[in-house]
Amino acid sequence: MESLFNFFNKYNTLSKEGEKAIAEISKIVEIKKNTDLQPIGHTCKTIYFIKKGVARIYYFKDDIDITESFAFENNIIARVESLFTGKTSRKAIQVLEDSELIAINSTQLFKLYDKFPEIERLFRLIFEAAYVGTIDRIEGIQFHTAEERYKALIKEAPDVLKRVPLKFVASYLGITQVSLSRIRGIR
Amino acid sequence: MESLFNFFNKYNTLSKEGEKAIAEISKIVEIKKNTDLQPIGHTCKTIYFIKKGVARIYYFKDDIDITESFAFENNIIARVESLFTGKTSRKAIQVLEDSELIAINSTQLFKLYDKFPEIERLFRLIFEAAYVGTIDRIEGIQFHTAEERYKALIKEAPDVLKRVPLKFVASYLGITQVSLSRIRGIR
DNA sequence: GGAAGTACTTTACATATGATAAATAATCAA
DNA sequence: TTGATTATTTATCATATGTAAAGTACTTCC
Numbered sequence: 157m158e159s160l161f162n163f164f165n166k167y168n169t170l171s172k173e174g175e176k177a178i179a180e181i182s183k184i185v186e187i188k189k190n191t192d193l194q195p196i197g198h199t200c201k202t203i204y205f206i207k208k209g210v211a212r213i214y215y216f217k218d219d220i221d222i223t224e225s226f227a228f229e230n231n232i233i234a235r236v237e238s239l240f241t242g243k244t245s246r247k248a249i250q251v252l253e254d255s256e257l258i259a260i261n262s263t264q265l266f267k268l269y270d271k272f273p274e275i276e277r278l279f280r281l282i283f284e285a286a287y288v289g290t291i292d293r294i295e296g297i298q299f300h301t302a303e304e305r306y307k308a309l310i311k312e313a314p315d316v317l318k319r320v321p322l323k324f325v326a327s328y329l330g331i332t333q334v335s336l337s338r339i340r341g342i343r
Numbered sequence: 344m345e346s347l348f349n350f351f352n353k354y355n356t357l358s359k360e361g362e363k364a365i366a367e368i369s370k371i372v373e374i375k376k377n378t379d380l381q382p383i384g385h386t387c388k389t390i391y392f393i394k395k396g397v398a399r400i401y402y403f404k405d406d407i408d409i410t411e412s413f414a415f416e417n418n419i420i421a422r423v424e425s426l427f428t429g430k431t432s433r434k435a436i437q438v439l440e441d442s443e444l445i446a447i448n449s450t451q452l453f454k455l456y457d458k459f460p461e462i463e464r465l466f467r468l469i470f471e472a473a474y475v476g477t478i479d480r481i482e483g484i485q486f487h488t489a490e491e492r493y494k495a496l497i498k499e500a501p502d503v504l505k506r507v508p509l510k511f512v513a514s515y516l517g518i519t520q521v522s523l524s525r526i527r528g529i530r
Numbered sequence: 531g532g533a534a535g536t537a538c539t540t541t542a543c544a545t546a547t548g549a550t551a552a553a554t555a556a557t558c559a560a
Numbered sequence: 561t562t563g564a565t566t567a568t569t570t571a572t573c574a575t576a577t578g579t580a581a582a583g584t585a586c587t588t589c590c
Binding site for chain 2: 577
């Protein structure tokens with residue numbers, strides 16, 4: 157659990173009791189490459205922290221697989237739109253390498269908020285940061301060409317290109333795989 | 344302030360003390376059509392609630408005016424990416440009609456979080472909901488044609504078309520004004 | 531009420547990206 | 561290793577949206 161608490165410390169330092177409370181509602185999950193953590197169509201009740209591996213959130217639009225986001229080591233991944241609304245999620249989380257994750261039960265986590273304001277604050281700060289990332293991404297999608305977005309991705313997250321199949325990168329960038337291949341061809 | 348507290352009640356009901364504390368750090372602002380609430384280039388330290396009027400967040404990309412979002416009566420508007428990071432904002436908030444707003448000082452608000460966990464929770468819930476909206480918007484931008492996005496906007500927020508110049512709507516939809524005009528021409 | 535500035539539309543042409551299909555390359559399982 | 565599956569690239573053609581320029585219609589303000 158130590159890597160998880162190190163991650164937390166970047167946002168808000170917890171007391172020993174706070175850490176213990178989170179440890180109690182969390183468990184380590186090992187999972188094989190290319191498998192789904194949770195299926196589409198259920199309400200999301202888990203926040204995952206990635207100890208080792210890569211994961212993506214994806215969904216289907218007209219039978220086409222669309223990657224919404226990627227997450228790597230020492231980051232969390234969750235289907236926020238279901239977690240916060242309680243609605244069933246049209247999305248799934250899939251692991252792209254043999255991975256080791258820490259699964260935090262969100263139902264129990266949200267209950268801890270009453271007893272531990274420090275935990276509520278911690279997750280508030282984590283999700284505020286994620287929210288800012290999402291706002292920036294809208295700007296990227298809306299006002300940069302596919303080529304600019306691809307180059308920005310190489311620069312900011314070169315790991316993605318190394319560890320993730322290009323077909324997933326394409327839909328993440330909002331283009332077809334053919335288009336991505338064309339962009340990569342230009343040098 | 345009553346309209347503000349009614350808005351809050353949709354997320355978390357505050358105690359009288361909590362309401363009073365917020366009232367003390369808030370003030371009513373009346374502002375004329377087409378003026379900026381705050382200039383580009385400063386750190387955002389205000390969350391606005393719109394009592395009457397319309398506002399938009401905008402910025403310049405290569406000298407072109409881009410609208411990031413609109414907000415109408417009984418909603419809040421804030422440059423979240425600056426509010427949460429403390430960085431200066433490249434964005435400005437502009438009012439598109441003679442408007443009446445409630446300005447909440449965010450520096451003082453964040454200080455209240457320690458004393459009033461109920462206020463911290465309130466704003467956590469408000470921004471969680473906004474975050475979910477942003478996630479949904481990415482999907483809209485990325486995987487729907489401009490025409491689909493325009494029609495979705497008419498359906499979800501017909502007010503926008505009535506109260507906001509089309510040039511602002513165009514950049515909000517991620518297209519040029521010419522393109523929007525073309526789409527509107529098709530019937 | 532008229533002039534000046536804004537907002538909106540229309541046209542013509544350029545271009546980035548999509549769709550489809552086929553070829554090649556890489557990965558995986560027996 | 562070999563064959564089968566999956567991933568990636570390449571080519572061709574279609575189309576949505578962008579750019580530029582000009583025209584029309586509104587607003588605003590003196």
